[in-house]
Amino acid sequence: MSRVHADDASRLAAGGFRRRFGRLTGYWLALPGGLWLAIFFVVPMIYLLSLSLMTGDFIHGFTQTFHFATYGHTISLYHDQFIRSIMYAVIVTVLTIVLAYPMAYWIAMRGGRNKSSYLLIILLPFFVSFVIRTLQWQFILADNGFVLGTLKNLHLVGSGFHLLATPVAVICGLTYNYLPFMVLPLYVSIERLDSRLMEAANDLYASKFQALLRVVFPLTVPGIFAGVLMTFVPVASDFVNAQLLGGAKTTMIGNVIYTLYLTNNDYAGASALSFTLMGVLLIGIFVYARALGTKDVMEAAAL
Template identity: 50%
Template sequence: MTTMTVGTPVDKKRLGQTPLERQEGRFRRSLKRHSTPYLLGLVGIVWLLLLFVIPLISGLAVSLMTGNPEQGYTLTWNWSVYYDVFFNSGVSYGLFLWRALWYAAAATLVTIIIGFPMAYFIAFRVSQRWKNALLLLVALSFFVSFVIRTDMWAFVLSDQGPVLTVLRDLHLAGKDFHILGTSAAVIGGMAYNDLAFMVLPLYVALERIDPRLIEASADLYGNKTRTFTRVVLPLTRSGLFAGILLVFIDSAGDPVNASLLGGTHTYVIGQAIQDAYLTNQQYNVAAALSTVLMIVLGIILFVYARIAGTDNIEDLV
C-alpha cells in the first residue's frame, strides 16, 4: 500500500539556492512591492518637477541676477534685491502685497457665504435628477475665458450698467456713486470668478454625509442650528479646507480683476509683478516679488493647514 502525505508544496527552486541568493530574492520582492506606489506616482512627480520646482528655482535664480534687458542679466547672487525692493525702491510693494492678501481673504469669505448655501441646497434639497444639471450651471462659467468674464462683470458694474441704472431709478444711489474702481468691485469680481472653486468641494463633502446622522440629531432633540454646527459643519471641514485653498491662492496673485475692475487705489502685487516684467522689463524685480509672494502664501497656507486642516489626506478626495 502506498501512503500519500499531504503538506505544504516544496519550492524545489528555492531548495537549490544558497542563503545569500534567498536573501537577495526576498530583497527584490520587497523592493518591487514598496516601489509600486512610487512608480505609479512617477508621472505626477515629473509633472511637479517640470511645472513647479524647476520654474520656482528658475525664478529664484533670476531674482538674484543684475543687469538690464539691453546688456543682459548675470547671476551675481544679489540677495540684497529683496531688501531693496521693499525698502529702497520708493514703491510700496509691501502695501500691494498686503492689499492682495486682504482682497483674497475677503473674496474667500464672500464665496463661503454664497457658496455654502448653494452647495447645501444642491446636496440636500434637490432631487437626484436635477443635481447634475445644477452642478453643470455652477461650472458653466469655466467654459468662458477668465478675462472675458471679468470684462463683462466690468460692464455690469459700470456707471451705465444695469446695476447702477436700477439703483438710480429707485433713488438708492446718487449720480456720484460708483462701483468700478473700488475695493468692493475687485473683491466681488474675485468672488464671482472663483465661486465654483468653493461650491464644488463643499458639495462633494456634503454629499458624503449620511442623512441618518441628521435624522439622529433631530431624534436627540437637536434643533436645526445645533444640527448644522455640531453635525453638518464638522463633516464638511475637508470641503471647506479645499475650497479656501483654491479660492485664496487663485485670488492672491490675480492681476486681472484689479486691472479691469479696480483703480489706482486697488493696485495689488499681481499687477506690480506684471508691470515690472512686461512694462518696466525689470525681470529680477518681478522674479523677486513672485518669490516673496509664493513664500508668504506658503507660510500662510502651512499655518492654516496645521490649525484647521484635515487629519487625513483622504478627506480631500
C-alpha cells in the same frame, strides 16, 4: 529530479521578480507625474530663485551676484499692494464661504436626482474665458449699466455714484470668478455625510440650526480647508480683475509683478516679489493647517 528542481528554482526566481516589481509599481506610476512636476515646476522655480538674486538690466544682461537686498527693496516699494492683495483674498474667501456653503448644502441634501444638473449650472461659466467673464462685470457695474442705470433712474443712488475702479468692483469680480472653487469641495464634503446624523440630532431635541452648527459644520471642516486653499491662493495673486475692474487705488501685487516683468523688464524685482508672495502664502497655509489639525488636513487632501 534535476528538472523538477530547475522548475522550482525558475518559479521562485519569477516570484521574487514579481514581488520586487510589485513593490516598485507605485513608484513607476508616479514617475510621469514626478517628471512633469520636475520639468515644469521645480526647474522653473529654481531658475526664478536664481533670477531674483541677479543684478543688471535687460540691455546689458543680468549677472548672478546673490543680491538678497532686492527682496527688501521690492517689499518696501510695494508693501501697500502686498497688504491689499492679502486683504482682498481674505474678504473674498470669507464671502465665498458664506455664499457657497448654503448652495453646496442644498445641492447635497436636497438636490436629489438633479445634483449633477445643479453642479453643471455652477460650472457653466468655466466654459467661457476667464477674461471675458471678467469683462462682463464691466457692463454690469458700468455707470449707465442695467444695475446702476436702473438705480439712478429710480433715484436710489446719486448720479455721480459709481462702482468701477473701486475695491467693491474688484471684490465682486473675484468672488464671482472663484466661487465654484469653494462650492465643489464643500459639496463633496457635505455629500459624504450620513443623513442619519441630522435625524439623530433632531431626536436629541436639537433644532435644525443647532444640528447644522454643531454636527454638520464641524464634519465639513476638511471641505472648507480645501476650498480656502483653492480660493485664497489664486485670489491673492490674481491681476486680471484688478486690471479690468479696478483703478490706481486697487492695484494688487499680481499687477505689480506683471508690470515689472513684462513692461519694465525688471526680472529680478518681479522674481523677488513672486517668491515673497509664495513664501507668505505657504506660511499662512501651514499656520491654517496647524490650527485645523493634521488629521483634517489629510482628510481635505483626500477630497
